[in-house]
Amino acid sequence: MYRVRLFSVRHARSLEWLYKRLENLMVALDPLFARIGYDRIEVPMAVVERGVKGLLFDCRMCGQCVLSSTGMSCPMNCPKQLRNGPCGGVRPGGYCEVKPWMKCVWCEAWEGSTRMQGGAKIHEVLPPVDRSLEGSSAWLRVSREKAGKLRESKDAARTAVAVAYPGARDNEPSSAPLAPEPPSAVNRMARR
């Protein structure tokens, strides 16, 4: 919901705090997730994530959540789906070029980042979205990435993106993941 989304940006600082706790929890739970099997918990976790983030951020389940780098304003709500905005077409008053009734997602993002402790993350260049991960859980991806501390991958394409956008991977592990994906986390949208 548009209003809740704006509320989330206004409260970027508390949400950042909450998100850090959640991230720590997810990373701590990695051994458990690994024992159950990431492939098995992918679907239920994605359902929970869609519900929570859908309410708070109008989340589109890109699977590569970068909210901590975008002032808690989800960049997938930008009609151009920019990962490094805003574009040059912002209307007077900070409204969207494509949807003039909507506040520019990226003006909100820069605004929100000023309220966050780690707000400087917005200065990092983010890679393009890997569309094959759409619909999957970004939370599980973060716990895999952070717990595993992988520095390189057998997958050349993943390594290339991580090398090309190194800062993004440090700030937002799910934006340039290296760990192998469980089968149920890939091409979910295509399977529908």
Place this chain on the structure above:
Amino acid sequence: MIPDNDLPPLIDPFAEPPPGHVAGSRLERVLRAGKFAVTAELNPPDSANPEDVYDAARPLGEVVDAINSTDASGANCHMSSIGICSLLTRVGYGTVYQISCRDRNRIAIQGDVLGAAAMGVRNVLCLTGDGVGAGDQPGARPVFDFDSVSLLRAIRTMRDQGMFLSGRKITRPPRMFLGAAENPCNQPYQWRPDRLAKKIEAGADFIQTNYVYDMPLFEKFMARVRDMGLDEKVFILVGVGPIASAKAARWMRSNVPGIHIPDHVIDRVEKAPKQGEEGKRICIELIQQIREIKGVAGVHVMAYRREHLVSEIILESGVLKGRAATAGRRRHPQREE
């Protein structure tokens, strides 16, 4: 001034750039030599006739250092940027290949960059692109796979690391002088310099801005840019253009995304007996003011449907200071041996 025999051959994609240069294009040479550079936009024809491209380029080549070929600007369909650049490099023009992220995905764009480089294109301008709704075919599917910033980084990876974003090796990497746009007079003003910094971080070597008509706003932007030391890291070419009439300016302001023209500029045009003449005079004055601002490396003239004025504007503004422009045109295809 760059002597003619110092220019790269017509199409030699593998020529080593001079030391300290990433691509060695004429635009890069002019900028790195500390000269005030001039570029201009070529309005692409709605035609398949190469002569239409040459006709549009002829008046520009004599007064600019590179000709920008727009990529369906305003989401309106015209001859493609890569087609125009290929035609122009064949006869010896220096070009800036504009890439908009609106119409093509990462597979198409990376392939086109190689194709353009093979055709001798050495400057590329990475743009996000206007939304499809602004153009003549609003029902088109918007792509936006990259944004301008991630695109810059992708092409820099191709150039410097010699690989695609898939990690696959490129045997002969493209030599490209990387450009990006910035819109200093558009909201959010306070974050524009920060986004510029991001573009430099992503790989931008030069910047061509959108239209600047609001000098106080632009000077504020440049002050921030200098404070952040960005003018030392990137060449900034400032966008200017002649206003055809007050009516046209008002139309542009409300229909073309990201254009800011202050009321006092439009009023001045409206009150003039010859509106077109006044628009041209304002453009010349703006260029002269912009030239004096510290940290500005050149101007970029965008004269939509006023191309015939470009050469007068540049010559009357005196920015070339007697030097010859380098975009040139050195051979006609028919006369090629």
